[in-house]
Amino acid sequence: MSNTYFEVLRPGINTTIQDSGRNHMYHEGITVSGAIDQRNYKLSNKLANNDLNEAVIEFAYQGPLLKLKNNKINFSITGDVIFKIVRKNLNVEDGRCYKNYILEEEEQLDIISTKNTAYGYLSVNGGFQIEKLWNSYSINTKANIGPNNGKKYSIEDKIFIKDSNLQKIKEIKLNYSQLSDNIIRVIKGTNFDYFSTEAQHKFFNQEFSVTKLADRMGIRLSGHKLENFVSTNIKSEGLVRGVVQVPADGNPIIMLSDHGTIGGYPKIGVVISADLDRVGQLTPGSTVNFKEVSLEEAQNIFKAYTDDTNKYLNECN
């Protein structure tokens, strides 16, 4: 048992443990969870010399202030994040994302905030000392599933870190800049025909705003009301990440990692897999435009996205 841990001095807005997600549980009503931005999640692990599927800390907007106890560690932070390292001599160092650092015992890591995106990732070499539940480390705060009794971290919590051999770790840096692009590509949904021609046209040609109702479950948009002339309810059926549902009020909702497993609103579209990282990073007040792509195009874009991710992962070597 390791005795190394982070003491949480400030929890931040929504600080949880995440990984690649929890599969094979939709039929029990348990959603996938997992890091909202899977590319940044993997990069944080790579930079901290971890297996790509290791558990990391995900934070949203304001991040945590953590004090390290009992040993030194190697860590990395990814995303569009402002953070500082408070050294033992009280020197405050500006942190840089996409680079690994040594943090000494009693030093502090102050993750001040994300900039133009919602989520950032903190990976520690060796990972955290936590248990998997149904084959995943992810915390689902709505159902209280996963480590820390399924709750987000609070002040004075201790987050235990596994022992690791820091001798073997080399310094790694990566030149990566977070893409901020508000064009999100979607495939027509299974209920696309429920919407008026005008609504179909608006969906792909007009801008929508991200409202304050945005969290790990989903993002509610506002803009031009999307008129439905068939039915505003369907027989409840399964959902997946990226589904864009439109309830009776005509405002679209995009499903993210902690979405309910089934829902009864018509599906106007589904965000393509390659754009899920970016859509999840949208912040309240920003805007989004949807662009239609075919299934075949989506598959090609996904291939390019995967090649790109692998290219960055390889640059970390």
Next chain:
Amino acid sequence: MIKNISNLGDAAVYCDFGLEVNDTINSNVIDYFDHLSKLVKEEKIKGITNLTPSYNKLIVSFDLNLTNYKETKDLIENLIIQKNIKKNNKKIKIPVCCEKEYGLDFERLNSRLNVNEDEILKLFFSKEYFCYMTGFIAGMPFLGDLNEKIKCDRLETPRVKVPKGSVGITEQFANIYTLESPGGWNIIGNTPLKVFDEMNLVEPSLIKPGNKVSFYQISKEEYLNWNE
């Protein structure tokens, strides 16, 4: 038995079994679900990450790194499904306390349905229900069909918090809130039984699609002293 297969985005297959909600169509959904689950468990097929049965649909999610729509669709279309002759006839009995503090919506139901509380309870407790699906929140069962006389719309404004254990009815269905959650169903009582158990690593949900469920009434004293 599948009426129509299409793609739901680039990483899921959407299998439509027909328009209606009835136990014949739902049994077909469950037969496919059981068959595919078995193949996934035995690692006979690759890339499938989730199977989500509902009233009349089955959604098959896959990992786009390992497979694609066409491969998964072909696989589903070529399955030879054996009708589940030995039905999953597990029967579950759920205790419910309908005292005032647990049955939150009798007034609304009385005025909407023109049926008094005793009659609502008599009709509710006298039927055996069928579990169409489990989901929305962890372990929540969707049970049907209610007696015609107690079919009622959901609340105009959903509650922000429905207490854990609440038993709700809406349209032809009944459900159980396994966790505290937002929700718009008409609440008629509360069960002390653990319907979702996160400590049970193998089968956290007590009620699964295809199961038969009946309810019985308990007193407040029995509710408060309930011991599983």
